[in-house]
Amino acid sequence: MIAGGGQAGALDGIRVIEMGQLIAGPFCGQLLGDMGAEVIKIEPPGKGDPMRDWGRGEYRLWWEVVARNKKSVSANLRVPEGQELARKLIAKADILIENFRPGTLEKWGLSPETLHAENPGLIIVRVSGYGQTGPYSDRAGFGGIGEAMGGWRNIVGDPDRPPSRMGVSIGDSLAATYGCMGALAALHHRDKTGEGQVVDSALYEAVLQVMESLVPDYSIMGYVRERSGSFLPGIAPSNVYPCKDGDYLIGANQDSVFGRLCEAMGEPELASDPRYVDHIARGRHQIELDARIADWTRGHTIDEVEALMIKHSIPAGRVYTPADMLEDPQFAARDAIVDVPHPKWNGLKMQNAFPRLSKTPSAIRSIAPQIVGQDNEAIYGSLLGLGSEQLAELAARNVI
Known part of the structure; x- marks a missing residue:
């Protein structure tokens, strides 16, 4: 046993x-x-x-x-x-x-x-x-x-x-x-x-x-999903962002969660910016929003970003390797x-x-x-x- x-x-x-x-x-x-x-x-x-x-x-x-x-x-x-x-x-x-x-x-x-x-x-x-x-x-x-x-x-x-x-x-x-x-x-x-x-x-x-709505999207709208790398088109922000010492995943595409992310970044005004005010707007401006968040995360370590994500109740997490898993208290x-x-x-x-x-x-x-x-x-x-x-x-x- x-x-x-x-x-x-x-x-x-x-x-x-x-x-x-x-x-x-x-x-x-x-x-x-x-x-x-x-x-x-x-x-x-x-x-x-x-x-x-x-x-x-x-x-x-x-x-x-x-x-x-x-x-x-x-x-x-x-x-x-x-x-x-x-x-x-x-x-x-x-x-x-x-x-x-x-x-x-x-x-x-x-x-x-x-x-x-x-x-x-x-x-x-x-x-x-x-x-x-x-x-x-x-x-x-x-x-x-x-x-x-x-x-x-x-x-x-x-x-x-x-x-x-x-x-x-x-x-x-x-x-x-x-x-x-x-x-x-x-x-x-x-x-x-x-x-x-x-x-x-x-x-x-x-x-x-x-495959979620891949077929219905095509059958009704003729929309064909394409390769987009590390993000899903229209779902923003939700990506892996660079920190001083590695990469960190943040998922803040819901309106209220995005508002908390703006607070964590020290830019609360972004939540009411017309480019980012709701899910649709953020999807339209996804590339520039991701770049803006990446500029912020680059100035911090993973530990620093993670502490802010926990404080503001934002879904986020490290990109784990087997070594990380073996050291992590949640796994244990x-x-x-x-x-x-x-x-x-x-x-x-x-x-x-x-x-x-x-x-x-x-x-x-x-x-x-x-x-x-x-x-x-x-x-x-x-x-x-x-x-x-x-x-x-x-x-x-x-x-x-």
Whole structure:
């Protein structure tokens, strides 16, 4: 037990079979595992999920986050015996997660119809680039492709440069999050009816879902959002401003908050200036207003600006690095980052499990499986009744 006070999570008693690889499927499994579900990850024999080798720098630590709270069994899903092992495990599960190209499960004899015939209450979360239907459904699709098609990439970055990306795999994470959300909704439906169903989460649709009024703006006004760098056009002031010792984010676009910012800057008259008197006016004069605020912040340190923002109740904050997070009292007070005792990585820290539930807290209850198939004996033995000789025979034929 790493965090959570020993209490069972909200999904305690729910069994999840995770057949996905890389990010989208496994992140969905991470979320469900954090909430207390038993997550059994099926990996190919040998190297396992490629995420085991992903990361930046000298060490590969991404796996430790995305595979926490999971057990690992190995099965070669490209051979009938491996497919049969998976089918038997899925028959005893509540949720199946997969993020293969559409049609792959069907090719392996594991179609939703086949699985539901044996386990009618099964919830099948299928994460893919374009969804399970439509003319693009059989195309390969990674997170970046979904970000581009869903509209995200086109509006991120500076206007005089090509579209940028975030420093994280946001398309994959969004699709996984919607897959998790769909699974929870499907569990509620199953509680009422006993019926399982398919949750179809497409990367491009998950991105599209968070694009606010991008499509309505175009459909009604013909307005196309464009790349604007560090600010949103018409929302002012709300930007990152330079201080003597770094950058600081201030969001004071609401009229009353802007008035308080003017007081903090020692220029209360700006609040009644016709150029800045309301949201619309500030939007029209956004560039010059940002320049004016930047001229002020340049004369102060971050600590000095922050003290004024707190005094005047203005939403603002530092632009954090990992070092800042580890030193910050707010992170510490809420255990937002936790120490994870680990046999290999001394001093390992990572983000805790969110959101926070008061009665059934999510938690990091176990570290990521260190060996592919390390739980073969426990899982295949307890759930499928396979003995050590049978497992040895399957291993000798590279089935597990």
